[in-house]
Structure formats: structure tokens, C-alpha cells
Amino acid sequence: VANNTAALVRNSCYANKTDLRSYVDGDQIISHYAVYTFGFDNDPVSGHAGNNANRQGNKTILEEATRAGGGNKEGRDQFYDASVEGTTLQEALNSAITDILTRAASGTSVSVLSTSSRGVGSMVQAYFLPERKEGTREVAWTGYLQNIWVDPQDNLRDDSGGPAPPDYKLMLDSAGSSDGDAVMKLYFNSTTNQTEAGLFTTFADGSGGSLSACSDPPRKAFDMITTLWEAGRKLATTDPDSRTIYTSTRVIRETSSGTVDLFDRLAPGDLFTLSSLIEEQEAALNIPASGATSGDPSAFNRANIVDYIRGKDLEATHPEDFRDRRVTLDGSNKPEVWKLGDIMGSTPKVISNMPLNSYQRIYNDTTYYRYTSSSAYRERSSLALVGANDGMLHAFRVGYLKDDNLQGGIKAVFHALSSEDQDPSGTSRLGEEVWAYVPLNAFPYLKYLAHKNYGSCHMYYNDLSVKVLDVSTGGHADEPKAADGSSWETILIGGMRFGGACAGPGAEPSGPPTGTPADVGYSSYFALNITDLENPVPLWEFSDEDMGYSTSLPAIVRTGEGDTNGYWYVVFGSGSTVLAKSTTDVGRTTTGHVYFLDLRTGDLEQKIPLDHHAIVGDVLAVDNDFDFHSEKVYFGTSYRDADAGAWKGKLMSVALPNQDLGRDSWAPSSPGYTVLFEGNYPFTASPEATKDEAGTVWVYAGSGKYYSDLDEEDRSQQIFIGLKDDGGAVSYPVREGDTAPVSCDDPPSCPSGSLCDTTNCTTTGTVTATIDVCDYDKMDNTFKKKTIVTAVDSTSTAPVPETGWKTYLAQGERVISRPLAVGGLIDFLTYIPSTDACAFGGDAFLYSLGYVSGVAPEIVAIRAPGATSGTSGTVTIQKAVPLGPGAPPTGDAIIIPPQKEGREQLKKKIQVGTGVVVETENKPVISTTSKIILWLKK
Structure with a gap:
């Protein structure tokens, strides 16, 4: 073995990282496990002790091969050592076999944190696991959203103090009291390939203790830290019938033949239940009508798919038909359906009772001050808004943070609903799902989430970060803003990113699945009115045949006189028409565009063609003169050179007049944009x-x-x-x-x-x-x-x-x-x-x-x-x-x-x-x- 060190380690690595049977679904790999049995001779009389050096070398080689071949166990020895006593051989073999089962399901055994966002005094994190092991079962693509204290010194705190943590109270004196919460320093342990937390103490002023001494602290694995709440677990124990799930009320599709306005007759309260869906919405699920009336409870019929997406436990009675999402939570023998899907590209956005914008400070806008000072705004219970690849945009309750008039060393406390909510039992609502939203264009793909083989593949649904702003769209654009602030609203803009499909030359895949109704199933943007955070109102959903995937994070633009409600627009750019996969790059072979939508209605107001096959990156809007008028939008683009095949890019801007930007009021002068910089560099x-x-x-x-x-x-x-x-x-x-x-x-x-x-x-x-x-x-x-x-x-x-x-x-x-x-x-x-x-x-x-x-x-x-x-x-x-x-x-x-x-x-x-x-x-x-x-x- 010693003469073949490189070969053994290299081959172990290759077999663990390469799909050895590409013609079989999923990655077919080999994980290398070793049980060392040779031991060491510590008896110098025997004459064999000199072989110990060679044996140590062989042991090191096996350790390296095991590490390269994916057989190292989380936080433990790199391989299984039965060299001390012969009686440990059976234990080592059993441990290796058990770990093979776990490792085959856990992949890299690292929880992937994809996003982060900070609320007032806490930080909300999202991450996902590609696979989670439940006994002999595999639960794929589980999502997690957790809330962590941030102390006055901006340190993260583990809510581990008190007799029954979490207690939702922030106490800094972890050095002098068992009720104190430890400072957490997160780090990546390259030996175990996992994220861990070092826990430090401080005194009541946030200083001193082991944090100042920097003594080696107790440690926890990332998934063992004490958070305020974790939304995936909370949702798993939620009754599916109690969930409030909305869907689109107006769906717009722009085509070369004109505007197709779908389902604009729906009422704001339409929910994602089979009884609430109209015939056209049911058809968008892309399940044959005969399946909906077959009477077979195990069939992929419309009723069962809607129930499955809501989180009903259909896999318990028909495990041969539906993908199993059940997990066993700590302290319970009853498996629960893990309803929250992976959160991969969407950064959670925390909306609280703090003003989202600074209009009152920048523009001295007293109407905005009155809006954000109203009791309805100030008593908001904070929500975390995040898209997931389970088909939905979710709103989870962060709670109301109270940080004044507290006693006993408590710096802050979370209530569920408001500052007046003093009922300790109210904390049980922290982390609950308040509502969710499913865009219509996701409907044709929902059935795939229930497919037994979904665990070996993955699809995107609601994967774009949301944009949330306060906007004065509650009155006519030319009218003065209401003095009492009542013309202000809070609007959310979301998108599917690589969810859905796109159309046109070079599209891959080329359109929605066969059988999908016309003009449905395309990657889209959408808007919700969330002025009342607890009761959103879906406004519109938009797609365009030239748009491609909705990967561009939009900007919000305002024009018009400062004392009027003004004109508000959503601005984004065209995306790739090729779905990025492990071995497939993004791409586009048609002209790129910049889109301007009326923020309130979703109507297309401008579609400015660019001079290349632009995949437009995230868009930035700026007000240069502080006059409540967005003078420009900036964005980067990427495109592949048709001849050389190299990726190039441009940094561009569009200048905006201070007027109605509607198609009947503004005709951008040719070409309608400025190229600030261009070179052999893609800007995403x-x-x-x-x-x-x-x-x-x-x-x-x-x-x-x-x-x-x-x-x-x-x-x-x-x-x-x-x-x-x-x-x-x-x-x-x-x-x-x-x-x-x-x-x-x-x-x-x-x-x-x-x-x-x-x-x-x-x-x-x-x-x-x-x-x-x-x-x-x-x-x-x-x-x-x-x-x-x-x-x-x-x-x-x-x-x-x-x-x-x-x-x-x-x-x-x-x-x-x-x-x-x-x-x-x-x-x-x-x-x-x-x-x-x-x-x-x-x-x-x-x-x-x-x-x-x-x-x-x-x-x-x-x-x-x-x-x-x-x-x-x-x-x-x-x-x-x-x-x-x-x-x-x-x-x-x-x-x-x-x-x-x-x-x-x-x-x-x-x-x-x-x-x-x-x-x-x-x-x-x-x-x-x-x-x-x-x-x-x-």
C-alpha cells in the first residue's frame, strides 16, 4: 500500500466524486470506508516493534483515502480503528456500516446556509439540507429558517440561559448567572467539515468573562445551537388544514400577439384549496381531469396534489405513490410531515414596525411619517418573508421585540403579537407560518414535488429574494398624498428566479410540460399588498415571452412631483433562457430587454431592447438630486460572444424623465440606454x-x-x-x-x-x-x-x-x-x-x-x-x-x-x-x- 499512496487516495476521491453510472438516475458513487485491524506491537522483546513505523504509515494512508473518499464521520475519527483490541473489530464494523447508511443520505454532511437577513435585535438565517436521514428513509430537500439573538454589542447570542431554554429573553450575564445567554462565534471546522459555534461568557454589561479572556470555549454543532425558533420544525407540527395559502388573482402574459390577462376576475381572498380554485386554475395543475374524479386516493389527482402541497400526510397511507417527507422530531415518537422546502436563492426579508424607507428624513415627507407612526404600523408583529422551493413564498412570525422598561438584567424580550402581548404562552406562536403564497405559474410543477424520485433531482419554484417597500400608490399619481398618510401602502415584489420555464429560440427546456394550458407555467414576477402584514392581498403576476428566467432582482422607481403620490414602477431585465444545471451553462440567443411595470397593476409600460443578447443582472435605482425622482437605473449584463464563445458584459444605465413613464406618455430616445463600460467580463x-x-x-x-x-x-x-x-x-x-x-x-x-x-x-x-x-x-x-x-x-x-x-x-x-x-x-x-x-x-x-x-x-x-x-x-x-x-x-x-x-x-x-x-x-x-x-x- 505504501508504494501506491497517491493511487489509493486518488482513486478513492475519483470514485466518490464521479457519477460512475451516468445512465442510472441520480449520482452513482462509492464512499471509501476503512476499518484498521493491524494494531501495533509494543513489546520490544518480540522483535516486531520496528514494524510500527510502517504500520503507522499505512494507517495514515487509509485515513487519507477515507477522508478523500467521503467516508469520514461527522465530528469523529476519520476512520474506524479496531487496532487496540480484537474485541473492538465487531463494534468498528457495525459503526462503519451504520455510518455508510447515514453518509449515503447526508451527502456532504454540511448544512448549507444560503442566505441571511437581520431584524431588530435578531438575525434570521435560512439554510437547507439536500438529504436528511430518518432511520432507513431519506427525506430530501428540507428547508430551515431560524432566529438568533443579536446583543447590543452586535454579538450573536445562544438563547440557552434559564431553566427551560429558549426563554425568548436576552440576558447578557452568562458569566455570573445561569440565566445568561452565551456569545456565539461561528466557525468552520475543516477537520470535521462542519460549522460549529464557540460559546463565550460575558458579564451584564456585555464585556469580561471568557470572551475577554479568549479561553477555549465549549462548542456546539451548528444544528444544536439554541435559537429563538426554527420555522421548519414549527411548520412540521402545524395542521395542514389550518394553513392560509393564497394564490394569484391576476396573471398577465405578454406575447407578440398582445397581452393575455388571465383570471383577473378572482377575488382577493382566493386560497389554495381545491374548492377555491376555478376551472382554469385546476387545469393549470396539469393533471388530467379524469385523474381528479377517479376516486383512487393514491392517484395523482388534483385533490391529492393540492393536499400534498398543503402538507397532508399522504405518504403514510400510500408510501409507494408519494415522496416521503416525514421526520421524527425530538421528544416525539409521531412522525411529522416536513413541509418547508429548501431555501436556496431567496434571502429572508424581515418586516417590522420600523420604517422601511427614509422618506420622512430625506424629503421631509410628513405624510410618510404619519403612515409609519400610525398604531397599525407601530404595532406590527415582525414577519420574515422568504421564498422556498416547495412552491411557496412564506411569511413566518418573527414577533414583536420589546427592549425598554425591562427589569432583572433582561435587555430584550420577544412577544408574539405586540407590545401589549404579555401572555407568556403567546411565545408559542413565534416562528409560526402566518400565510403563504403560490404563484399560478408554479402550478404545473407542483406535482413533481410529490413524485417518489424527486429526491434524486431538484426543481426551483420561488427562489428569488423579495423586495419590500413602502409606496404611495393608494391614490391617483397626480393627486397630493393624503395628509393622514392613508395613501401609503407596503408592497412586496417576488419572483421565481429559475422556477417555471421560458420560451423562444434556444430555450432549454423549451416551454412548460406537455399538457399545460397556454400562457401558464413561465418564470414570473409577482406583487402582493402587505400593508396589513397578517392579511396580504395578491395584486398581479407577470411574465413575457422574451423575458427568460426571472433572475434579475428588480428595482423600484418613482417619478412625479414630490408632493404627489407619483408614478411607481418595477424595473428588471431579461434573464437566461437556459436552465443552469451542473453541466449546463446559462445562455441567451435573443435580444435582451429592460422592463418597466406599473407597480400597482403589473401592466407593462416600457420594454427597452438592448444591443446584445443580454442576461441582465440585479438592477439599482438612484435619486441623484434628492428630489423624490429616480433619475437613473444601473445594471450589468452578461452575454456569450457568438464567435469566440467567451463571456462578456456591459455596465449600463437608463436615464428617466420626471414624468409618467407609461407607453402612451414616454418614448425613450434611441437607443434608450447608455453603455458606461464594456469588456470581456460578465456582470451578474x-x-x-x-x-x-x-x-x-x-x-x-x-x-x-x-x-x-x-x-x-x-x-x-x-x-x-x-x-x-x-x-x-x-x-x-x-x-x-x-x-x-x-x-x-x-x-x-x-x-x-x-x-x-x-x-x-x-x-x-x-x-x-x-x-x-x-x-x-x-x-x-x-x-x-x-x-x-x-x-x-x-x-x-x-x-x-x-x-x-x-x-x-x-x-x-x-x-x-x-x-x-x-x-x-x-x-x-x-x-x-x-x-x-x-x-x-x-x-x-x-x-x-x-x-x-x-x-x-x-x-x-x-x-x-x-x-x-x-x-x-x-x-x-x-x-x-x-x-x-x-x-x-x-x-x-x-x-x-x-x-x-x-x-x-x-x-x-x-x-x-x-x-x-x-x-x-x-x-x-x-x-x-x-x-x-x-x-x-x-
Whole structure:
């Protein structure tokens, strides 16, 4: 064996990572397990003790092969050792066989955290498991949504204090009282390939204890932390008949023949029950009418599919017909149907009693102040809104957070409904599903969720993050807003992302399943009025034959005079017409478009054609002049070069007049858009924009794509740019060739009309201040104090670009999340997928650059280990720091809790795919407390 080390490990890896029988459904792989039986000779008299070195080498080889071949067990030894006593052989073999059953169902045995969002004093996380083992059964694609305390110092807290946790009370004194809640630091253990939490104590003021000492803490597996609630478990115990599930009341399909308006006669209260559905909706389920009346309870008939989607336990009586979703919860012998599907691409959005927008502050809008100050708004019980691949958009109860007039060291407490809800039993409603919504275009695919073989495949349904805003759409656009605030409403925009199907040349798959009624089953966007959070009103659902998949996160645009209700629009772009799969890339062979929909009605007002086969990324709308008028929308695009086959992209904008943008009122001048930048770089993430101190608008964008396994193998170099949007001074489009390298000497110079290449520019300084922080050391698998630099005296000079700057990323590194401009910094996340099939995931990085210079700022912006080349003397300030393994989410990935009074630093929470919430502090270049530059982004 010793002479074949590489072969054994390599073959174990290959067999575990390769589908050995591609003609059989699902991945057919081999997991390598080893039981070591040779032992060691500790008797020097026997003359065989010298063989111990060889035996140790063989044991190491077997361990490496087991690790590479997927046979290592969660949190335990890498393989099964029966070398100590012969009597342990049977136990080791039994353990290995048991683990084979578990591992075959648990896949990577890592809970994949796909999204995050922060509510007031708590953080809501979503993750999913591809497979969950229940005895000898496999339960596929289970979703989870959990709520975690965030203390006044922005630390995560485990709600483990008190006699019967969780107790829904935040107490910081975990060092001096058993009622206190421990600080959690999440990290990824590369030995066990799982996310874990280190638990630290503090005193009542949030300091001291083991957190200050940084002593090695007790640890928990990620799925064992004590959360306030977990919605998947709560929904599993919910009676299916008690659920409130809405569906669409108006469905719009735009075709070359005109507008098809489906089901516009439905009442707002239509629910997803067979008795409530009209004939056309039943037909959209794409189940033959004969099946609906067959009388066979095990048949795939309409009644049973609706019941299955609602969560009824049909698999218990007919396991041969329906996919089994039943799990056994702790403390119960009764299996429950796990109703919440995987949450993969949709970031949960927490809606509370805090104003969603800042109109009252930016525009001095007293009508909005009265709306958000009304008792109905202020007494809202917070909801978490998230899309899942079970067909539904879900609304889960986060609860009402009370953080004043509390006694006994309690910093905050959650009530279920309102500040007046003092009934302790009311906490049983925390985490409950308040309502759900199924778009009509998902109907034809619901039956596949019930199919027995669904566990070996996967489909998307409601996979786009939601957009929620307060808008004044309760009156005519030209009329003054109601003085009492009654013309304001809260509107949700959602989408299916890669759910549904699309049409047109090159579409793959080419349309909905056979038998689906015309104009149904296409990827769509939808809107709900959620002014009353407990009782939503579906407004519309929209698809277009040229749209492709609804992957573009939309922007909300307002035009019109500031004292009127104004015109409100939803803006998004065309998507891929090819469904991304493991070995299938996205693509589009037809002209791309930008869409403007009337926000209230869903009517198509503008459809602006672009000059290429554009897959449009997330869209950003900005109000440059703070006059309640969105002057521009920005977006990036990606497309494949028809000749070379390489991916390219453009950074684009559309200028908007301050008027009705309806098709009868506005005809965009040709071409209707501006190309700001173009090059051999696909732009899929949202751009970012801000103003510098001179009032000039800067636009930022990073390139890269990450849709399929093909993207993991892509090592092409990507770019991040900062570009002035100043048509009077810059000739557009700026191309990569229109650039001048900067020498980075002192002082650097950047000619006008060029993008400065700041890739190799460094920022240096002499260390003047340091502090010690408690940090996880992955090499030693322990927590320890590390010294970080907090201040330097600068010894370098930053460039001053006149047009903009660019910085090239490392090979394979890409941007898939929206950047964040704040305090004179532009922060963005990058990801480098691993090319090693036997390694776990890839690595994420946080960059922090000066927003006008494109280099690391002269202050130490990132307060984290590794942010400087050393901790004393003259050091280089790094542009980026590593965040660890796992991809960051798409969309808004950098979450900033509200800044504390008098505190300069911004503490940022960044969630990566392993489940770790990385926490970093930034020191803004420009004060965000004494000088706030207001900027409306929708």
C-alpha cells in the first residue's frame, strides 16, 4: 500500500466524486470506508516493534483515502480503528456500516446556509439540507429558517440561559448567572467539515468573562445551537388544514400577439384549496381531469396534489405513490410531515414596525411619517418573508421585540403579537407560518414535488429574494398624498428566479410540460399588498415571452412631483433562457430587454431592447438630486460572444424623465440606454452608486458568474471597477483598452479619460496603535488572542483618478454579490471556487477600498487579523482579508446592524455558504455619524 499512496487516495476521491453510472438516475458513487485491524506491537522483546513505523504509515494512508473518499464521520475519527483490541473489530464494523447508511443520505454532511437577513435585535438565517436521514428513509430537500439573538454589542447570542431554554429573553450575564445567554462565534471546522459555534461568557454589561479572556470555549454543532425558533420544525407540527395559502388573482402574459390577462376576475381572498380554485386554475395543475374524479386516493389527482402541497400526510397511507417527507422530531415518537422546502436563492426579508424607507428624513415627507407612526404600523408583529422551493413564498412570525422598561438584567424580550402581548404562552406562536403564497405559474410543477424520485433531482419554484417597500400608490399619481398618510401602502415584489420555464429560440427546456394550458407555467414576477402584514392581498403576476428566467432582482422607481403620490414602477431585465444545471451553462440567443411595470397593476409600460443578447443582472435605482425622482437605473449584463464563445458584459444605465413613464406618455430616445463600460467580463451582481464630496456620482461593479459546476471550473480573470457617471467629462463607453497603467510611484498620476489600473498599488504606513481580538485559528482548531493594527501613520499617497479606476482579481476570483458604499469606502465580496474535487468548497474574501482611489485606504479600514502585513513598524495595508470557506450569497450580502451612538466603527455580518456568519469591523474614512450623505436607493 505504501508504494501506491497517491493511487489509493486518488482513486478513492475519483470514485466518490464521479457519477460512475451516468445512465442510472441520480449520482452513482462509492464512499471509501476503512476499518484498521493491524494494531501495533509494543513489546520490544518480540522483535516486531520496528514494524510500527510502517504500520503507522499505512494507517495514515487509509485515513487519507477515507477522508478523500467521503467516508469520514461527522465530528469523529476519520476512520474506524479496531487496532487496540480484537474485541473492538465487531463494534468498528457495525459503526462503519451504520455510518455508510447515514453518509449515503447526508451527502456532504454540511448544512448549507444560503442566505441571511437581520431584524431588530435578531438575525434570521435560512439554510437547507439536500438529504436528511430518518432511520432507513431519506427525506430530501428540507428547508430551515431560524432566529438568533443579536446583543447590543452586535454579538450573536445562544438563547440557552434559564431553566427551560429558549426563554425568548436576552440576558447578557452568562458569566455570573445561569440565566445568561452565551456569545456565539461561528466557525468552520475543516477537520470535521462542519460549522460549529464557540460559546463565550460575558458579564451584564456585555464585556469580561471568557470572551475577554479568549479561553477555549465549549462548542456546539451548528444544528444544536439554541435559537429563538426554527420555522421548519414549527411548520412540521402545524395542521395542514389550518394553513392560509393564497394564490394569484391576476396573471398577465405578454406575447407578440398582445397581452393575455388571465383570471383577473378572482377575488382577493382566493386560497389554495381545491374548492377555491376555478376551472382554469385546476387545469393549470396539469393533471388530467379524469385523474381528479377517479376516486383512487393514491392517484395523482388534483385533490391529492393540492393536499400534498398543503402538507397532508399522504405518504403514510400510500408510501409507494408519494415522496416521503416525514421526520421524527425530538421528544416525539409521531412522525411529522416536513413541509418547508429548501431555501436556496431567496434571502429572508424581515418586516417590522420600523420604517422601511427614509422618506420622512430625506424629503421631509410628513405624510410618510404619519403612515409609519400610525398604531397599525407601530404595532406590527415582525414577519420574515422568504421564498422556498416547495412552491411557496412564506411569511413566518418573527414577533414583536420589546427592549425598554425591562427589569432583572433582561435587555430584550420577544412577544408574539405586540407590545401589549404579555401572555407568556403567546411565545408559542413565534416562528409560526402566518400565510403563504403560490404563484399560478408554479402550478404545473407542483406535482413533481410529490413524485417518489424527486429526491434524486431538484426543481426551483420561488427562489428569488423579495423586495419590500413602502409606496404611495393608494391614490391617483397626480393627486397630493393624503395628509393622514392613508395613501401609503407596503408592497412586496417576488419572483421565481429559475422556477417555471421560458420560451423562444434556444430555450432549454423549451416551454412548460406537455399538457399545460397556454400562457401558464413561465418564470414570473409577482406583487402582493402587505400593508396589513397578517392579511396580504395578491395584486398581479407577470411574465413575457422574451423575458427568460426571472433572475434579475428588480428595482423600484418613482417619478412625479414630490408632493404627489407619483408614478411607481418595477424595473428588471431579461434573464437566461437556459436552465443552469451542473453541466449546463446559462445562455441567451435573443435580444435582451429592460422592463418597466406599473407597480400597482403589473401592466407593462416600457420594454427597452438592448444591443446584445443580454442576461441582465440585479438592477439599482438612484435619486441623484434628492428630489423624490429616480433619475437613473444601473445594471450589468452578461452575454456569450457568438464567435469566440467567451463571456462578456456591459455596465449600463437608463436615464428617466420626471414624468409618467407609461407607453402612451414616454418614448425613450434611441437607443434608450447608455453603455458606461464594456469588456470581456460578465456582470451578474447589482452595481452600487454613491456621490463623492464634490457631488459627482460614482458607479461600482464587479464581474463574474456562479450558476453551475462549469463556473467552478472557470479560472478566467475578472475585474472590479469604480467609474464616474459624468457625461460632460467622460466619453462612454469606457473600454478596457482605454486605460493607462499607473506607476504607483509617489505621487501616482492617472490621465483623464482612462481607468487607472490600481491592481498593484499598495498602501503603507507606520503602526501607531494595535489591539488584541479573540479569533478562531483554523490551523490549531482553537480560539486565541490575535493582535490587529487599528491605526498607522501613512507613508504612501493614493492615486486620484479623473475618470475612474479598475483592479484585477486573482485567477478564478469573481464578484457575485452587491457591493456596499459607506463612509468613503467601497466594500465587496469575492469568491474563488476550489478546483480540487476532494476539497470543501472555495474561499470568500472581503475587500475594502477607497471609493475614489481604488486602493486600500490610508486608515486601516478592516479590523481583522491579516488586514496588515505585520503588526509593528512599517506595514502594508491589505486590500482584502480572507473570510474562510464557502460562497457568499447573491444580492445584498453585507449586513450592517444599526450603528451605535458615538461609535465610529461599523460592525458587519457576512454570511457564507458553510453557515458561518463572519463578523468584521470597518473604520469609515468619512464619518458616518457626524456627516451623513443621504442617498436614496431602491
